Ligand code: UD1
C-alpha cells in the first residue's frame with residue numbers, strides 16, 4: 526500500500542509525527558507532501574528537525590493568501606502530485622485549509638482518505654476550521670476519532686460506523702514521546718528568566734480573535750489585567766499573524782512578555798511548568814489538559830468539550846472581566862483530572878488499522 530501524508534502547518538506536523546514514526550518503523554511505502562501553508566522556519570522546519578522527521582518529497586510552497594487563493598492553490602498542486610504518485614490512501618490531520626484541499630483533491634481522484642482527529646465540532650461555522658473539518662470528515666473513508674464523543678458526533682452525522690475508529694489523539698503520543706527529551710534539552714523557562722509555576726503562558730492566534738480589532742483589544746486588556754492582578758509574568762510566544770494584527774491595530778499590551786514562536790521542546794517545557802495557560806489554540810487546550818496545567822480558553826466555544834468535562838479548561842470568551850474572573854476560578858481548582866485523549870498509542874493504532882484494512 527502506498528500512502529501520501531499531506532500536511533502544511535505547525536500543529537499538523539506535530540500531530541502527524543507519531544503516525545510518520547510508526548510508518549518509518551514498519552518501513553511502509555509512504556511519502557510526505559507539504560503544502561507550504563506554513564513556511565517560516567519557526568512554524569515549519571524546526572519541527573521536522575526536532576522531531577527528526579524524514580524530508581518531504583514535495584513542497585507546493587503555496588504560502589499565505591485569502592482562503593480561496595490558498596485552498597485553490599493547494600487543491601491544484603495536490604491533484605498534480607496525486608496523479609503522478611497514484612497512492613492508495615491519503616492521510617490528513619486536523620482542520621486547516623491544507624487538509625481540506627488535500628481531502629478534496631484525493632476524493633475526486635477516487636483515492637481513499639484517512640482523517641486523523643475526525644469528529645471535532647465547535648458548532649461555530651464562522652470559524653474556517655469548522656467548515657474544513659466537517660467537509661474533510663465527509664470526504665473520508667477512515668475517520669480516526671480521538672474520543673467516544675467525536676465518534677458519536679460522526680455517527681450522528683450519518684457516517685457509517687464501520688468507517689469510524691476510536692484511536693485517541695496523537696497529541697498524547699507526541700507528549701509522551703517528547704516531554705522528557707524536552708525537559709532534558711530545552712531551558713526555555715530559565716532562559717526567559719522565569720521560575721516554574723510562577724508564570725502564565727499565552728497563545729492567541731485564531732482568525733476570529735486577532736482579525737477583529739475589538740476582540741483582540743479586549744483580549745489583550747484582559748491579559749494585562751491578569752498580569753497586574755496576580756503580579757505574575759505572562760509570556761506570549763506570538764504567532765506571526767497575531768504580531769502583524771497587533772501592529773496593524775497599534776495595540777501595545779503593557780504587561781505581556783512577547784516572544785517569537787517557540788520550537789516544540791521549548792514550548793512543551795514552558796507549558797508543562799506554567800501555573801496556568803490562556804489560549805485560543807485547539808492543540809494547547811489538549812496539551813494543558815494532558816500536562817495537568819489549568820487552562821482558560823479565550824473563545825466562546827470549543828471543539829474540545831472533553832477538557833471542560835474533566836475540569837481542566839474553562840471558556841472565558843474575550844471580555845476582560847471574564848478573563849480575570851475565570852483565571853481566578855481556575856487557579857482555585859484542584860489540578861486533578863484524568864486525560865480523556867487516550868493512551869499515547871494512537872499513531873500505532875492508526876497505522877495498524879490502515880495496514881490491516883479494517884475498513885468497511
Ligand atoms: C492556520 C490554520 C489554523 C491553525 C494554525 C496553526 C487555516 C484556515 N488556519 O492559521 O487553523 O490553527 O494555522 O498555527 O488553515 N504567516 C507567517 N509565516 C508562516 C505562515 C503564516 O508569517 O509560515 C503569517 C502570514 O502573515 C499569514 C498569516 O500568518 O498571512 C496567516 O497564516 P495562515 O496559514 O493563513 O493561517 P494561520 O493563522 O497560520
Ligand code: UDP
Pocket residue numbers: 535536539728762763785786787788789790792793805806807808809812
Ligand atoms: N506550539 C509550539 N510553539 C509555540 C506555540 C505552539 O510548538 O510557540 C505547538 C503546541 O505545543 C501545539 C501546537 O503548536 O502542539 C498547537 O498549534 P497551534 O496553536 O498553532 O494550532 P491549533 O492547535 O490551534 O490548530
